[in-house]
Amino acid sequence: SLKIVTIGGGSSYTPELIEGYILRKDQLPIREIVLVDIEEGKEKLETVGEMAKRQIKAAGLDWKVTLTLDRFEALKDADYVTTQFRVGLLDARVKDERIPLSHGVLGQETNGAGGMFKAFRTIPVILDIIDDMREQCPDAWLVNFTNPAGMVTEAAIKHGGWERTLGLCNVPIGHTKGGAEALNMPEEDLFFHYAGINHFHWHRVWDKEGNERTQEIIDVLYNPESEARGDMENIHAAKFLYEQVKDLEMLPCGYHRYYYIEDVMLDHSIEEFKEGKTRAQVVKETERRLFELYKDPELDHKPEELTQRGGTHYSDAACEIIASIQNDKHTEMVVSTKNNGTITDLPYDAAVEVSGVVTGKGFVPYNWGAFENPAARGMLQVMKGMEETVIRAAITGDYGAALQAFTVNPLVPAGQTAKTLLDQMLYAHKDYLPQF
Ligand code: NAD
Ligand code: G6P
Ligand code: MN
Ligand code: MN
Numbered sequence: 001s002l003k004i005v006t007i008g009g010g011s012s013y014t015p016e017l018i019e020g021y022i023l024r025k026d027q028l029p030i031r032e033i034v035l036v037d038i039e040e041g042k043e044k045l046e047t048v049g050e051m052a053k054r055q056i057k058a059a060g061l062d063w064k065v066t067l068t069l070d071r072f073e074a075l076k077d078a079d080y081v082t083t084q085f086r087v088g089l090l091d092a093r094v095k096d097e098r099i100p101l102s103h104g105v106l107g108q109e110t111n112g113a114g115g116m117f118k119a120f121r122t123i124p125v126i127l128d129i130i131d132d133m134r135e136q137c138p139d140a141w142l143v144n145f146t147n148p149a150g151m152v153t154e155a156a157i158k159h160g161g162w163e164r165t166l167g168l169c170n171v172p173i174g175h176t177k178g179g180a181e182a183l184n185m186p187e188e189d190l191f192f193h194y195a196g197i198n199h200f201h202w203h204r205v206w207d208k209e210g211n212e213r214t215q216e217i218i219d220v221l222y223n224p225e226s227e228a229r230g231d232m233e234n235i236h237a238a239k240f241l242y243e244q245v246k247d248l249e250m251l252p253c254g255y256h257r258y259y260y261i262e263d264v265m266l267d268h269s270i271e272e273f274k275e276g277k278t279r280a281q282v283v284k285e286t287e288r289r290l291f292e293l294y295k296d297p298e299l300d301h302k303p304e305e306l307t308q309r310g311g312t313h314y315s316d317a318a319c320e321i322i323a324s325i326q327n328d329k330h331t332e333m334v335v336s337t338k339n340n341g342t343i344t345d346l347p348y349d350a351a352v353e354v355s356g357v358v359t360g361k362g363f364v365p366y367n368w369g370a371f372e373n374p375a376a377r378g379m380l381q382v383m384k385g386m387e388e389t390v391i392r393a394a395i396t397g398d399y400g401a402a403l404q405a406f407t408v409n410p411l412v413p414a415g416q417t418a419k420t421l422l423d424q425m426l427y428a429h430k431d432y433l434p435q436f
Helices: 014-023 039-058 089-102 112-136 149-159 171-183 214-222 242-248 254-260 262-275 279-294 304-308 314-327 374-396 399-408 416-428
Strands: 002-007 030-036 064-068 080-083 141-144 165-167 190-197 200-207 331-338 351-359 362-365
Touching: 002 014, 014 030, 014 039, 014 314, 030 039, 039 064, 039 279, 080 112, 080 314, 089 112, 089 262, 089 279, 089 416, 112 141, 112 149, 112 374, 112 399, 112 416, 141 149, 141 314, 149 165, 149 331, 149 351, 149 374, 165 331, 165 351, 171 190, 171 200, 171 214, 171 254, 190 374, 200 214, 200 254, 200 351, 200 374, 214 242, 242 374, 254 262, 279 304, 314 331, 314 351, 331 362, 374 399, 399 416
Parallel strands: 002 030, 002 080, 030 064, 080 141, 141 165
Antiparallel strands: 190 200, 190 351, 331 351, 351 362
């Protein structure tokens, strides 16, 4: 029977994870779910932990739920470890977003200066978790959701040496649904091939007859007459530039907006900044409301309001990947994994986010090869170089490496702006950056 440990258990997303396990109860012989958090998140852990217990009881299951602040003890004999923690909680995210915007620079939790700082805070923690896992559960799978999920996954595999790491994101799920809707076809009748890195991947789409349908979807979604549609709750639904996307011959992901229509996204973010409504500030309010609901001793199922979070439906990915490993299901999924030559334009040991199947032995990616469009290839290589540099800075605390990462990041103007911004953010986050 299975022991599943979730680090960052106090997250407001936890009820969705529990719901996902309950839905797969016949595939998952669970004996214990352990929710781990830290002193700062103790209250959240208790509230959401009691909620989890009610959900499991209402489903008529006898799974044991343990709430703890003792991570090392919690990891003993775990089969699966899922990670959904946020170092510094949402207050740190407010800084990630607002400090760059105060300089007229895009700040976002996984993109630009904000995403790089989230990596600086998070990577040392994931490596500590892996040190504990080596002693306590050497055969466990690590299912990482913690953002920036691509960089955290790369750090876990390449620097932590934890080969059994799978990085997950809900963005591809949304694009697959959206693409099928655009063609007015059932998802099952289409093949979606994703490739790139986390929050910076593209996809192509084929039907069962083997005909490529990518340009048709581009036409439906992005032609100048069609109405702008959003992909996630957390990303402003601005429309991509039709001719540019057509030239890619691939569909971009929602986060490509920060790069392909940077000015539009920056203007919008600056408006939010002025109103005191950057995403982190909005989400703090959503989280407050969610925890009010979770405190209700009658509530024993995931509330509808959780769909206001950008990560809604992520449990589908997390629980399905566990069920698929456990039962060798060969479910087709999109996973952040070690490249190993899947994308020939990127290093072998880099994390890439690609389509493939999840087997009992782990994730088996479909080959992608080289990007045909040199503009896409070039940007991807710059982004990966940036990620590798961020990871290096996060591990060593090297100031030059951090400045290098800021310099190469397309969303941060290089030079004095990069340096000033870096210095300010290092100071603002110093309590969570012992390595610098
Ligand atoms: P949150 O602010 O609620 O944080 C979750 C919990 O992590 C908190 O209870 C906090 O106390 C705890 N925590 C902080 N530092 C910790 C540590 N060192 N060890 C253990 N626990 C710690 O965050 P959230 O908004 O629920 O998001 C959780 C994480 O999941 C974030 O990193 C977020 O970016 C990520 N996320 C990713 C996806 C995806 O697509 N990959 C989707 C949703 C959320
Ligand atoms: C998307 C991304 C996640 C991200 C989330 C933010 O779903 O895939 O990686 O964490 O949005 O949502 P939030 O509600 O926190 O802004
Ligand atoms: Mn994501
Ligand atoms: Mn730059």
